[in-house]
Amino acid sequence: MNGAEALLETLVASGVEVCFANPGTSEMQLVSAIGNTGRMRPVLCLFEGVASGAADGYGRMADKPALTLLHVGSGFANSLANQHNARRAGSPLVNIVGDHASYHLQYDAPLTSDLPALAAWASAWTKVAESPDDLAAAGAAAVAEAQAENGRIATVVVPADHAWNAASGAAAVQPPPVPPAVADTLIAQTASRLQSGRPTVLFLGGRALREENLYRLGQIAAATGARLVCQVFPARLQRGAGRVAVERLPYFAEQATEALAGTEHLILVGAPAPVSFFAYPDKASWLAPADCEVSTLATAGDDIDSALEALVAAVGASGEPSLVTAAEAPAPEDGPLDxxxxxxxxxxxxxxxxxxxxxxxxxxxxxxxxxxxxxxxxxxxxxxxxxxxxxxxxxxxxxxxxxxxxxxxxxxxxxxxxxxxxxxxxxxxxxxxxxxxxxxxxxxxxxxxxxxxxxxxxxxxxxxxxxxxxxxxxxxxxxxxxxxxxxxxxxxxxxxxxxxxxxxxxxxxxxxxx
Amino acid sequence: MNGAEALLETLVASGVEVCFANPGTSEMQLVSAIGNTGRMRPVLCLFEGVASGAADGYGRMADKPALTLLHVGSGFANSLANQHNARRAGSPLVNIVGDHASYHLQYDAPLTSDLPALAAWASAWTKVAESPDDLAAAGAAAVAEAQAENGRIATVVVPADHAWNAASGAAAVQPPPVPPAVADTLIAQTASRLQSGRPTVLFLGGRALREENLYRLGQIAAATGARLVCQVFPARLQRGAGRVAVERLPYFAEQATEALAGTEHLILVGAPAPVSFFAYPDKASWLAPADCEVSTLATAGDDIDSALEALVAAVGASGEPSLVTAAEAPAPEDGPLDxxxxxxxxxxxxxxxxxxxxxxxxxxxxxxxxxxxxxxxxxxxxxxxxxxxxxxxxxxxxxxxxxxxxxxxxxxxxxxxxxxxxxxxxxxxxxxxxxxxxxxxxxxxxxxxxxxxxxxxxxxxxxxxxxxxxxxxxxxxxxxxxxxxxxxxxxxxxxxxxxxxxxxxxxxxxxxxx
Known part of the structure; x- marks a missing residue:
């Protein structure tokens, strides 16, 4: 068994099923190992940005990571724009990036570049494998790290010689870290803000926008009168008939400022504080009113499900949710499309x-x-x-x-x-x-x-x-x-x-x- | 005049004529300034890798830089693979990359990323402008720096507020640094290696592969019996009928090793030492024979033209060059294409x-x-x-x-x-x-x-x-x-x-x- 095979066996055992691939010469052992396992679906992409964007879409829907398989620094570079989107989405994603053999880097061959620098730009966690056995261990760690904080990017750099040299076997599967729980005191503080009678917005992102949590938020809104507003660009918003609806923050700064005008408490649940997408001359970057108190119930990486369950109890909101969407789909008349x-x-x-x-x-x-x-x-x-x-x-x-x-x-x-x-x-x-x-x-x-x-x-x-x-x-x-x-x-x-x-x-x- | 206009006026005065552009919101003042000068040809590209590759091709042929105009970290990321090719080619290239307004970065808006880290990966010289006036000065410096060492990459990061705020005017044009001259002692040493009677290869890249220098190299070959071998992937090789021909090093390591077998002196002129493109199990990374003496006459960034002129004189090679290519173009017979x-x-x-x-x-x-x-x-x-x-x-x-x-x-x-x-x-x-x-x-x-x-x-x-x-x-x-x-x-x-x-x-x- 070589390092590539040990890595692939580890990744498969860790529950990874799909690889979005755009490989080159330095990944041939990995390609071969994927072909030989029969338990990893390879999806060939003709450009690395397709691979990383696909892994993002997969991660958002599967709630577990897919792999990308990419080629040295310049190939990984092509994946970065969609890595950036995946990072902002909080998608679980594992990059497997081949590099030159460890002893070959010193020669500065034409494709050589500072791959770890690019990996660091994109990733929450990066590991350059130090041996064939370390490669399998890095794979196990990467799958766990990609599932930390409800989803993030983990990158393993694979020197070609560690892929082709002998390894002693697959590494042990690592359990993903549990998302941090929100403290009871913070739940209580948030409940009292919601019950203060002052205009309050729950500003939502991440897992707060899943159906079960929206139901809880609808209950809280019904009990407290809080508004539910989500990020301009949510990673995954579950919506439509029968679900609790949220307002979406407008894209343009002046409209967003208007939408938040009068808010006295803005409580963050799975989203950072609302800021303008771009700066503009003489327009605000910070979108909440100047005198609005902005507090965080939970970051995107926290245990949002439990926090909202506790918050429902804390505000006594066990009744029916408000803001439930009624179905409606009128047919338009014929005419030019827009x-x-x-x-x-x-x-x-x-x-x-x-x-x-x-x-x-x-x-x-x-x-x-x-x-x-x-x-x-x-x-x-x-x-x-x-x-x-x-x-x-x-x-x-x-x-x-x-x-x-x-x-x-x-x-x-x-x-x-x-x-x-x-x-x-x-x-x-x-x-x-x-x-x-x-x-x-x-x-x-x-x-x-x-x-x-x-x-x-x-x-x-x-x-x-x-x-x-x-x-x-x-x-x-x-x-x-x-x-x-x-x-x-x-x-x-x-x-x-x-x-x-x-x-x-x-x-x-x-x-x-x- | 705003910072963007001062920058554009400076770039035009510095002799830059073409901009390969894929702009976004943070570059709107720059777009407007380009449109208004009337002396910069804008070439819209639908992907940033097209812009950087086009600037590379332009730089190789024009021997002066074009601009790219790119959008924040994720846009610049898309340009990196072809920046890498341009870097290896020694192409003169100036990147103008817009970023968020300086005061907006603290809010970590969705498109925010570590743009300077990516700029450093790609560039020999990078400057994040610190004010509208600094922006124009950075532009002047970038054009000069891009022409240092016979061509390299210079990147100016443009915070949007420095583009839209008032500037006092264009900056002074900066003369490009002169490529370092090769020392007379090194010319003399190289001449004696060439005249040693031992099997010698002149290993060529960069400006050594331009017609005038190939003529000189052909003269040297005629006088000394040295072989002329070029890099596997030359940036710009002038060849064909009437020109002095060079051997091209084979791509695969074992064939390249074979091509260099028996060489006792390998003299580098505008190229790094020959190494394998990739490493392979049980194949050499270093391609020259183990006992071959490898020396450098000139790096790609040195004054190669003068060095070769001096070398011709030092070996007394003022006669006709050898290896001049005769024209020949036989017509093939019809049949399936290959x-x-x-x-x-x-x-x-x-x-x-x-x-x-x-x-x-x-x-x-x-x-x-x-x-x-x-x-x-x-x-x-x-x-x-x-x-x-x-x-x-x-x-x-x-x-x-x-x-x-x-x-x-x-x-x-x-x-x-x-x-x-x-x-x-x-x-x-x-x-x-x-x-x-x-x-x-x-x-x-x-x-x-x-x-x-x-x-x-x-x-x-x-x-x-x-x-x-x-x-x-x-x-x-x-x-x-x-x-x-x-x-x-x-x-x-x-x-x-x-x-x-x-x-x-x-x-x-x-x-x-x-």
Missing amino acids: GLLVGQLLAQHMPEDAIVVDDGATNGLGAYLLTERASRHDWLALTGGAIGQGIPAALGAAIACPDRKVINLEADGSAMYTIQGLWSLAREKADTVTILFNNRSYAILNIELERVGAGEPNASTLSMLDLSNPDLDFTSLARGMGVNASRAATVAEFATQLTQALATPGPHLIEAMV | GLLVGQLLAQHMPEDAIVVDDGATNGLGAYLLTERASRHDWLALTGGAIGQGIPAALGAAIACPDRKVINLEADGSAMYTIQGLWSLAREKADTVTILFNNRSYAILNIELERVGAGEPNASTLSMLDLSNPDLDFTSLARGMGVNASRAATVAEFATQLTQALATPGPHLIEAMV
Whole structure:
């Protein structure tokens, strides 16, 4: 048994089932070990950002890590933008990154770079294996560390010689650390804030947005009058008919400030304090009112489930929750398509327990608003703001949940960052519908250009924000990678194509001209 | 005038003419300043790796830096793989990377990350601007620093508030540092090694591979019998009919060891000592014979031109050079296409002073060998080994040299890393022919799997190395991004399509089924 085989046996024993792979020469023993175990599903990705984004989507839905298998510093570098999103999502994720043989690094061969520096940028926990046996031990530790704090990134750097030299066997499986419990005194303090009669917002993220916790939060809201507001970009929000609804903080600073105006207590549950996504001249970065008391009940890494259960008891909120969503899905009239109409049609047609991945930028918001009363579903947002996450995350979510339909809302500009992911959707027959919003521009930047006070744009300036000349043809791109594709410019066309796509397993892309 | 305008005015005054851009919200003032100068050509790229690869290709051909304009840590991260290639190429390159406003970083907003850590990974020189005026000064310094040592990477991090706040004006242009001269004693020592009568190799990279220096090296070879051998992946090799030819070190360690067997003096001129690209079990990392004396005449950052001129004089080599390439371009017979036949057809049809970008992996080598006696041309190789460099570098080279035809040899697997670059080729009407070698696999990895001794592969293992299921259709991908495309499976088809593509300005893609 070599080091690679010992590592793979350890990872499989630790419960890891899927590997999103883009390997190179230094990972050939790992590739071989994956092929030989027969108990690890390899998913080939044609770009590393697809692998990391897929592992993020998988982790959010499976609540356990998938692997990425990546190649040296420059390959790992390609994965970083979606590692960033995964980090912000609190996704459990284990990176296995091959590097040169330990004795080869001194020669500074062309592919040599400071891989540990990149690993540290992305990861909560990093280990450069020191021997073949250490490699297996690092694998066991990585799976546990990736599940610490309800999910984070653990990276193992694998020098090629440690993969190919003999190892004594698999390492012992390590239990994941238990999330820290919230102290009783903090529960009591939070209860008294909620019962103070002053305007209070529970600001929510992480596991607070799962159905059971939303039910508890709905009970608390019913008993105390607190508002429930969630992060702008939640990692996984369970919503739709029959579930307790939350307000979503607006994206733009001035609207967010307005939404929080008058709040005297802002209590954080699984989310950091609300701040502006970007700074703007003469606009606030800190979004809560200046005199609002901001306190933390639980961070994203704490035991949120138990904390909310205790809080329900502490405020005597065992009754029915408020804010339960009623089903409603009116059919729109025919006419030219836009983002809001796409949302309305989605609300009408989306099957129960769909997973929506939102990399839709300006058009994602309309779809979000209009699906509020749709069948229950999970909404996965762009947590870190690094666009190009949708197609990969849809791949990962589809593999984590093969019995659920995945709908990916994808902006044209965003899609182009990881368009290669369409091929993996086709290869894996992933049950996904990619709704490609084609408005032929980086629309958000046209808005932001004005908001930052950058002056009157000329044609040259605007050329840096538009996606025409030439027009991108996403049906042609999708077909070039083996994905069924069609184009819709009207409500009727979109409704027909969406119905067909939802009824037919496997990947589809609908290019929505908006 | 704001900081962004002061920076742009400084960069323009410093001679920078082109900006490969993929901006976001924090760069809106910079976008506006570029649009307003009218003296900086903005080239929009749909992915940051296209921008950095294009700047690399531009820098290799223009011998001066282009800009990239990139967005915060996660955007810059996407550029790193091609930054790595540019670093290994010794390309002059200036990155302008926007970050959050300086006062906004403390809030750890979703897009916040350690951008300076990534900048340090990629760059020889990095500066985080400390004020609007410091921003302009940093720009002037960056252009100079990027031209130090014959070309390197300089990165300016631009906090958004320093871009939008008032600045007092442009900064003074800074002259680039002069490359260090090689000492006379070292010239004399090298001359005596060359005249020792012992088997000697001049091992070449960087500026040693430019036509004038190759002429000098040919003179030295004629006078001393030294062999001329270049790096496996030269940044820019001027070759073809009428030029002094060099041997290219083989890629695989055992072949490279064989090529250098018997060498007693190995003299480095613009290249590091030859080492194996990867380590393999039981194969050498150091490629020169154990008893070979390895010495350095000049590093890539030294004044190589003057050193070689002095060396010619020191060995009394003012006669005609040896190794001058004779023209030869036999026409192949019709039949199924392969990589060697593509090379033969290229040799036959390639116009004078073509620029060949080689991201062709296993098929690039055949084309290289068969074009040895073609019309004179520049060959740009994958210096850092990070695949996905060809399409972007072709874009940059075409913009640097609008009067020359650019031919990009692109492997299917490699192409998919930065396939978005085709759109920029179309938008810029870049005079390029992309020859897409479609063999439906990561062919090099199938070779390496055996070479690293990873055992007998099964179907699952092989699935991680193949690009079929589904087949990629590159003509469909190209057309989806506005690039003319055709497919060739035979010598006759390829010859017809190549002739047409070379005769018609603008971007073309020929999918060569090999």
